[in-house]
Amino acid sequence: MVRTSRRELMFGVAALALTAAPGRLFAATSTILPKTAKPLPLSAVRLRPSDFATAVEANRVYLLRLSADRLLHNFRKYAGLEPKAPIYGGWESDTIAGHSLGHYMTALVLTHEQTGDAEMRRRADYIVDELAEVQAKRGTGYVGALGRKRKDGTIVDGEEIFPEVMKGEIKSGGFDLNGSWSPLYTVHKIFAGLLDVHRSWGNPKALTVLKGLGGYFERVFAALDDKQMQELLSCEYGGLNESYAELYARTNDKSWLVVAERIYDNRVLDPLVAQQDKLANFHANTQVPKLIGLARLHELTGKPSQATAARYFWDRVTQHHSYVIGGNADREYFSEPDSIAAHITEQTCEHCNTYNMLKLTQKLYSWQPDGAFFDYYERAHLNHVMAAQNPKTAGFTYMTPLMTGSERGYSTKDDDAFWCCVGSGMESHAKHGEAVLWEGEGALLVNLYIPVEATWKARGAQLTLDTRYPFEPESRLTITRLARPGSFPIALRIPGWAAGKAVVTVNGAMVKPVVEGGYAIVKRRWKAGDSVAVTLPLDLRIEATPGNADVVAILRGPLVLAADLGPTATPWSEADPALVGADLLAGFTAKAPVDAVYATNGIVRPGNLDFVPFYRQYERRSAVYFKRFSEGAWKVEEAAFLADQARLKDIAARSVDTMFLGEMQPERDHNLVSEQSYPVSYRGRNGRDARSGGFFEFTLKTKPGPLILQATYWGDERKRDFDILIDNVKVATQHLENDRPGKFMDVEYPLAEALTAKKDKVRVRFVPHDRSTAGPVFGVRLYTAKPAPKA
CATH class of the missing domain: 2.60.120.200 (Jelly Rolls)
Structure with a gap:
């Protein structure tokens, strides 16, 4: 892994039209949709059999395999307490140690909410007890596992860098700080884990540890003038602004809000407030959490600039910096806008980036529901997040490579990787029911077509969502119980690529819904036993990369399809396949439509290939992007290739x-x-x-x-x-x-x-x-x- 980087969509035409215009996304134009919305609680949603349920179960088993005591090793060691188990390897044995424990706490909470597994709550409470003991032993409020590499190469307790920082001794190249690796990023992960334990079941000890840790870093920041603070913030700090904002929301102590607003990186955030895209050459995942934090601050302060920056960033990233699977960045960095075609490599799409972009998407959607947000969310969730876990091994990718023939590098069963994306992976695959169903102002909104059973408390309702989407076109929502019948709207998201071809039925009879804001809305007096269904066209289509119409991908509905190049055990050494012809889609034939598998005839050079869902290519090699040629242009391309081979031979x-x-x-x-x-x-x-x-x-x-x-x-x-x-x-x-x-x-x-x-x-x-x-x-x-x- 390249250490210079900490972890070294185009939509279709219809979807682009939905999301490109600020007036569509960010102006209150709806007359039926609620003005705001919130998801049904994760604990109220249970997954039915599907690839999503398989992912959650594989992840649950993985979480049980991990040892809390091994993750707590450095926390105890550096506090002067005897560790209870040996430390893990990989990043947990480096100076960034401790970030995985924060992710693990959050993943335990989410899995408890998603599945009801009581062991998850027991483990989370145990970790909080351990952290409270560690904090009491230190006596300063600090709690952490960070290491610090001294000039002689020895690694010691990372807390010793913070007194230096308070004196204005700040040395950072972007990820290192005085000999420690992204320490404030790691602190944020501990904050986030504790906040989640406190949020979910009100563990009071978690809030006590949070206040102590918050107070410690409040004193660190207070010792710095504004210039020194900006120097410090040039080192990755994760979403620490969000953590302090949330601590303020929990306690109503305004001192935390002051800290939250001071954690503001002028160099990155000021241009976004001014709606200027200067993202090129910035490390991508360092920036996304900053905007999530600004969005949370906007909710608490109402300051328009905070919302402006978050919305503008989301729009630029999703429309001008994202790959077809919804991920972003090459070698972890943003490139120039609309330059995706020049950055199709084996180091595309860091998972953490998409994990955070989906959090930001939910936040912006909650302010003003619009189906275009979930057109992006579905794209990234289905094609990137689901590709980033191998359900057979529960391993996680760091990058999801889009270069033809690349192998996905999953973490292995020895659990000694502990990259950042292992941490965000264990969270992502704990909560696939999280954003399916939403509510607002009496309305129910269906945003993702994933098979679930859910409880809608506001109506005393039990809901069942039956679907094999995206492999089959129909999704049916049935109200199996309704304690409080009455008239209310049910809004079914119609993706932009559906191009007006969706069909809606109620109790089997076709209806004409109100179409608004990316939704088909049916408002009627509902009763137990009623069902509403939507059928979406799952046609093949071609999508070009932003900025280059001659580099394309193939999609079926929301699914990104990939040419299957064989098992990862067989190295790929052939020329990249290309698509040649005037009518490319005519060369595709459904081979196994129930699994979205297609054969090709005559349009792929040098030879025919099967196309399959990209996310399911866990242990196989793929081609996702293709250069598109006419027959004449292909002959010229072949000649240029042969000339270059002759040069290399010479x-x-x-x-x-x-x-x-x-x-x-x-x-x-x-x-x-x-x-x-x-x-x-x-x-x-x-x-x-x-x-x-x-x-x-x-x-x-x-x-x-x-x-x-x-x-x-x-x-x-x-x-x-x-x-x-x-x-x-x-x-x-x-x-x-x-x-x-x-x-x-x-x-x-x-x-x-x-x-x-x-x-x-x-x-x-x-x-x-x-x-x-x-x-x-x-x-x-x-x-x-x-x-x-x-x-």
Whole structure:
């Protein structure tokens, strides 16, 4: 995993029309829909058999397999108490330790609410008791498991960085703070877990621990002037503003509100308040929780700017920075708006980003219900969140790669990954019934078509939602019990892609509903036994990426379809498949419609492939995005490909030695040594970089005569400068900054013959400039220069 990043949709035309216009989403135009809404409590919703229920059960078993005492190891150790179990590996053995416990608390609460499993509540209460003991032992209000790496390499209790911060000693590159890794992000996760335990069943000890922890960091922040506070906030802090806002809401103590509003990153948030998209090159998941926090603050303060920023951010991300599956970011960072086609890699769509975007979506929807919000929510929930868990193993992805042939990298049963996305994964798959049914001003809204049984307390109603959607078109809501019959509206979301083709029936008879705000609304006097059903067209359609009409994906209803490229056990080394022809959809034939499987005939080059639901490709390789060509354009593309292969063949024939960076055996064979340097993997290529103060160096064989050193870089890198040396003689200074967007590039460095004369090998060294990065370098080659043409 690349450590520079902490964790290194286009909608169809109809849906885009629904969501692009601010007047549609953010102006009060509805006459029947409620002005505000809230979801039915998770504890009132039970999942019926489906892939969603399978995911929740797999996750519940996974949560039971985890040990609270192992997650509590550092909390006890650094408080001077004897740990009760050994620490987990992975991130929990790094300086970010402790974030997983916060996620785990929340996941326990959600699973208890979703399933009623009493063991989940028992474990959550046990953790709170342990944290209270740890907090009492420390005596400062602080509670945490953070580590801090000192200059000599030893890792100690991370609390020691905070007295330094209070003195104005703040050193951060965005994720590190005085030798600890994203410490305020981790603090936020502990806050969030405790808040959830307190919210769900009112555990008073959870609130006591929260107040102590809140008071500790209130004192840290109070010691800083505004400039120092902004320096501190340049390091990832998660949704700590939301936590303090929620603490204010629980206690009515305005001191917490003051802290919440001070946790405001000017550099990121001011442009969003001004409705300016300056997101490119910002780490994506660092930003999303800030906007969730602003949205919560708006609910408490009523300040318009807080709502403006949250709404604008949501609109820009969903419409201009998101992939077809609803996720966003490449290598964890936003790129320029509408540049998705240039960023289809194996490091797309960090799960945490979508986890947080769905939270923000629910928040904005609750202020003013509009079906367009849930068009996005459904897209991301079904195609990304459901793809991010392997139901067979309960493992989680970090990224969900969209590059053709990529393998999804799921966490394994040894539970020693504990990435951030393992944490958000255990939360996401605890609550698939969370946003299905909503209520507001006497109305019931159906937002997701997932089979559930639910209790609607306001009407004393028992509801059953029967459906095999998105594999079958009909979803039927039946009122099985209604203690308080009467007239009220039931609103069924009609996705934008349905294009006016939805059919609504009541008790089997077709009706003409009121269509408003993305809903078909039926208002009548309902009684027990009544049912209302919606049938949605599940036609195939083509969607282009934002900004590039020639890179497309195939969808069926809300499902993103993928070409099935075979099992992950078989490496993919073929050319990316393309779609060729004037009428692409005519080349698809339903092969197993009950499972949304299609065969193709004549439109896929180089050969026919089956298309299947992307999210179900847990242990198989996929192609999601395709370049689209006419027959004539395809012939030109083939010729260009053959010419590039000839160029590479010529260089290979002249090669003296090649270094495959980022690969264990080649690095050993070439005697690589390094400091502050890490292997990377991007777009199917391995490489290596070096951070400020570091380097990497290796040996290449030589031969007599003029030689050329060639290095391969990604042409869309953010600004960086570094030197290249041969046997400690500088041969070049390389500046990278968006030199060849969307492409790898080979840079040649002709070498003076004196550098290699009478040598059979040389040492090649890459050294970053101060506060910069060398590379990543995706391979280095030494080859002979072409002979000068004869006169």
